[in-house]
Amino acid sequence: MQKPFLSATLALILSAGIASTAWAQGHSPAHIHNHAEKGGYRLAQSPTDVAQFTEEYFNNGDFAGLATLYDEDSIFVTPDGVKHRGRTAILAAFKKFREQYSALKGGDMEILSSDTAGLIIVNWRLIGRDGHADASGTGTDVARRRPDGSWAYAVDNPFGVARVAK
Template identity: 35%
Template structure:
């Protein structure tokens, strides 16, 4: 994990995710998460732990999807915990992550909801 660039601001995590996803680097994506992180993906399920997150992204990236950077909303920080979010380009739903500062000052994702769409009315 130390070979990867670290997120020194919470907002760096989104940029690093896009760079690593577009490079097909599932291990690099997983390195953005804490060991016991929880991700609400695929929709309707929960993926728990860095290893499971890596395996999930290996499957997703096998189809070589392309990700575009999204402009982050203002980050909310309380001590060593922060909430980051981005609105999807299509304007439907939201993406949100709870991230935690590490002792070295870098940030990792702890809870990730990469896709949320409100129920149809």
């Protein structure tokens, strides 16, 4: 059984050192990597972890966990095109989303990465408090490797090119 972040239609995960078969066989990120921790939180060890931990932390309402996935110069773009920079602004935006939506569900994902940067392309849905999918999109995100070897978002753009194409 696949983890919630990946749908049954997952076609491909490309990531340095990550075997997509391990995730497809139901292993959690902790089984794929020996995760370092900081403040009790697993540190993302790949762009794949960044995307998967986002879903986990959002669904648990764990804003301290979400904070581990962003740096002070990270950018999060909301549907209105506002670019929130830094952990404080990004977490405030996430808190507004969490008030409206009960769950984030990831779908098909493709990751193209080098040793220091990764492009995350992922389909997602936000589930409203009434249980229906109220928002969806294809994120085009950029993750980067930190000096300690963990990964974080440089740019979290959940609406990808859809907003640009309007």
